[in-house]
Amino acid sequence: MxxxxxxxxxxxxxxxxxxxxxxxxxxxxxxxxxxxxxxxxxxxxxxxxxxxxxxxxxxxxxxxxxxxxxxxxxxxxxxxxxxxxxxxxxxxxxxxxxxxxxxxxxxxxxxxxxxxNFTAIDVGLLNDKKFFNMAGMGFDAHISAHFANSKKRGFFGYLKSTLKEVSSYRPQHYKIHIGDKKLSVDAFMLSLANSSQYGNNAHISPTASLKDGLLDICIIKPFPLKVFPILGWRMFSKTAHKSKYVDIIKANDFSVLRQTDGPVHVDGEPLNMGETLNVSVKKLALNIII
CATH class of the missing domain: 3.40.50.10330 (Probable inorganic polyphosphate/atp-NAD kinase; domain 1)
Incomplete structure (x- = not known):
């Protein structure tokens, strides 16, 4: 049949x-x-x-x-x-x-x-919203919201939004709870990576896997504006994890507490969520052709 x-x-x-x-x-x-x-x-x-x-x-x-x-x-x-x-x-x-x-x-x-030819991949959850590639908060969520209202689509539209907003964006404070471990960090953005990249081969976490039952918590720490092009180069050369401004922690169930509610994104789509964000993984839950 x-x-x-x-x-x-x-x-x-x-x-x-x-x-x-x-x-x-x-x-x-x-x-x-x-x-x-x-x-x-x-x-x-x-x-x-x-x-x-x-x-x-x-x-x-x-x-x-x-x-x-x-x-x-x-x-x-x-x-x-x-x-x-x-x-x-x-x-x-x-x-x-x-x-x-x-x-x-x-x-x-x-x-x-x-x-x-299909395989099963992990599914991330940010509160009640599922994501399959990448979710996050901070600057990338800010840009997703800005980009959604832009008439210019594609890579260059995204790049234009990024360059316009990067100099005025201010880092935020986050508390991350992973089991008994508690972290308190200031971050330019906090990306939750199921796969390794945002898109356009910009890899924020080159070691991330769609099949390991884990998300990579990518903490991009505050950095001088002059470093921004170097961080961009690192993403396209798959070396972002080697930057002193990037910390990566792997986990499958954790929460993030931020100072106010505000924008997040799930697979690039902007949403607003509250101060407390609960994150988890459903392992190998989606069958997808590769």
């Missing part, structure tokens, strides 16, 4: 035109193996609703065609379901796709599904 696959397409992710998606599916998906349906999102968080409907209709595979936000919405529904997820990356950073080795070329990403 053929596998039933639902493609959920975000038509505006990454500022890329998706008009060719149906043709690319016809040309690159093995239609002797799969019965494919395509549906488009119409509004924010629609992908989650469509994925829930796909699960109820017993699709074998649900493919997210979009960026990390679209992937998060679909994965949120599919984790722990036993069904398989696929990614056709069309976002600004494509962090999870890059980590999994999914081709960034749309045709090749669709063709990769034909192999049905």
């Amino acid at each position: 053929k596998q039933r696959i639902l493609f959920i397409v975000n038509p505006i992710s990454g500022g890329l035109n998706k008009i060719s998606i149906p043709t690319l599916i016809d040309e690159n998906l093995d239609l002797d193996k799969f019965d494919a349906e395509i549906i488009y999102t119409d509004f924010p968080h629609h992908a989650k609703q469509l994925a829930s409907e796909g699960l109820a209709q017993n699709f074998d595979i649900v493919a997210a065609v979009g960026g990390d936000g679209t992937i998060n919405e679909v994965a949120d529904v599919l984790e722990s379901s036993g069904k398989i997820m696929a990614i056709v990356p069309c976002g600004s950073g494509n962090g999870l796709a890059r980590t999994l080795g999914v081709p960034l070329n749309t045709a090749k990403a669709i063709a990769r599904i034909n192999n049905l």
Whole structure:
């Protein structure tokens, strides 16, 4: 019997035109193996609703065609379901796709599904919100909120927002509780890494693993502004963990207390949360094609 696959397409992710998606599916998906349906999102968080409907209709595979936000919405529904997820990356950073080795070329990403080569990966939780690539607070959450309101998408839009905001942003104080261990730190940002990178091959924690049942707590300590380009270079050269301004702790269940409520991000999508943030991991809970 053929596998039933639902493609959920975000038509505006990454500022890329998706008009060719149906043709690319016809040309690159093995239609002797799969019965494919395509549906488009119409509004924010629609992908989650469509994925829930796909699960109820017993699709074998649900493919997210979009960026990390679209992937998060679909994965949120599919984790722990036993069904398989696929990614056709069309976002600004494509962090999870890059980590999994999914081709960034749309045709090749669709063709990769034909192999049905999948693995199980960990799922992070920040309070009640799931994340699959990266979550955090501090400067990266501030930029995610700023970027969400920007009309300019893609890597250069993100870079422009970062350069505009970095000189005025001030570090915050955090208390991190891991079992009986308590840390008190000032941090420019606090990143919770399930994979090693934010996206665009900017690796904040090169040793992070999607399959170890742990998150990497990346503490980026306050630094002189002149060091910012060097930290950027370190991320792209996979040496951020060697900087004296970066501490990394691995844990699977911990809490973070900050001085006020405010912005966080889950897989790049900005949210507001309270002062106390509880973080945990569901090990190997999402089946995903690699």
